[in-house]
Amino acid sequence: MKKLTLSILLLAALKGVAQNPAPARPQVRPVALTGATIHVGNGQVIPNGTIVFDKGVITAVGNGDTPTTGAEVINVAGKHVYPGVISPAATVGLQEVASVRATLDYQETGSLNPNVRSLIAYNTDSEVIPTIRNNGLLMTQAVPDGGVMAGSSSVMQTDAWNWEDAVLKADDGLWLSWPGYFARSFDFETFAVSLKKNEQRQDGINALTATFADARAYADLKNPAPKNLKLEAMKGLFDGSKALYIRANYGKDIIEAIRFAKQMGVRKPVIVGAEDAARVIDFLKENQVPVILGPMHRLPNLQDEDVYLPYKLPGMLQKAGILVSLSYEGEWWRTRNLPFQAGTAAGFGGLDKEEALKMITSNTARIMGIDNVVGTLEKGKHATLLVSKGDLLDMRTNVIEHAFIQGRHINLDDKHKRLYHMYREKYGQPDLGK
Known part of the structure; x- marks a missing residue:
């Protein structure tokens, strides 16, 4: 009886536990991030830059004139793109x-x-x-x-x-x-x-x-x-x-x-x-x-x-x-x-x-x-990168809006965010994260 009661309690507890988001699926079409300040990772900075990647690999990094034909264009103007x-x-x-x-x-x-x-x-x-x-x-x-x-x-x-x-x-x-x-x-x-x-x-x-x-x-x-x-x-x-x-x-x-x-x-x-x-x-x-x-x-x-x-x-x-x-x-x-x-x-x-x-x-x-595959944003390397609202190195402006690992668009949900939303809802506060 004690074992049965413990099992029921455990199942009830697990039912209320939210799980991590499922891993992202492989990239299926080219993606272009445009308008951002690109921090290459080798000391170079490209203002109003464009980065294009396909099948998990970076195919182009350059200024606003970089071709994006056939790619899904994500406008990230005013944001910052960094290597992972x-x-x-x-x-x-x-x-x-x-x-x-x-x-x-x-x-x-x-x-x-x-x-x-x-x-x-x-x-x-x-x-x-x-x-x-x-x-x-x-x-x-x-x-x-x-x-x-x-x-x-x-x-x-x-x-x-x-x-x-x-x-x-x-x-x-x-x-x-x-x-x-x-x-x-x-x-x-x-x-x-x-x-x-x-x-x-x-x-x-x-x-x-x-x-x-x-x-x-x-x-x-x-x-x-x-x-x-x-x-x-x-x-x-x-x-x-x-x-x-x-x-x-x-x-x-x-x-x-x-x-x-x-x-x-x-x-x-x-x-x-x-x-x-x-x-x-x-x-x-x-x-x-x-x-x-x-x-x-x-x-x-x-x-x-x-x-x-x-x-x-x-x-x-x-x-x-x-x-x-x-x-x-x-x-x-x-x-x-x-x-x-x-x-x-x-x-x-x-x-x-x-x-x-x-x-x-x-x-x-x-x-x-x-360093042959990651660490910098260069053509031929993995499209493992992120888009931040501001300066990545400053905790006040480090707000990650997009992340890609080998071109896969990552779900940025986590336990901290789930708890934040849950308790704001509990106390009837406006959810600033939505």
Whole structure:
């Protein structure tokens, strides 16, 4: 009887839950967006521009004289067209509710798991995904976490029926958390973060050294038998087909991690987090290592640091000639605010807004190795783009009116919008969203 009652209550609850909109259907005819300011993503801006795409691919980008014959014309005069924003270092689609273990699927047991693949855990039905899509994030990097080597990430599109449909680039790189000199701990009673010496640091480095030495030797074998799944997953690090994303924040850790990667023959190391990157700018530039910065909207690490240093850091790195991308690494719900981090970088870092835009579009695409298909609005690339009412990097004017992923016109409904409409109706208020 209790089981029957619970089942009835569960069905009643689910009946009132609105589902995410169905993924968009493939593009069936050419589409032309006319009259908008087009932000190409490479620094170029086209006022009163036209962009045409067909079968999911951009066929023309130009001024108002660009031919639109045979296309469905959408007049977006006064609006702004941008490349789809790319969110790196994210667990969107891999976790839903932090306090509900059954909704978390970004971590495996064990310390060294290079063979773990995050893409098969990517949940296209997540309620979080539509909320980031509505701020312009049309692609996300599904990233594993936990242990020293967490596994491989994949670049996913934010509108799809399943992970097979969503994947844009499978297994783009492996994720390593460098065993640093210090370990952070969080006190749930005081909500304070403290630092302590990492007692397991040398053990972790020794394990990594042995694993990478084995992987490099394994990669030199023509037909290894039997296959070692862990070492097989690491082969791409040595031929450049995969990046090695290294989580490291402090200056000494960054230097040590890069030297380790170079020593082991890793072709494409990338530093993630890099809170202390201002102290090692020359080293990063000398080694030409890209950086994916973590959340900027934070306090500085040290009491005597400039309070605005986290805001200035992207500009400092970019001006030094370092390839910089922005992320909300470790904070999946706040990922939707990624465009505003770029806006902050422009405001405090002395950057032109088009330069800041690169940090969430073309720079990120270059780091992930997908710049041949996305990141900029150029002929021959995917029609993955959006139309904003105003400046994408300003939360006051970031109002996404249209979004397209490979030419498919995306439904921009989400849970937040549904709740907004529902409660305005409940209290008899005019619905400003209609």
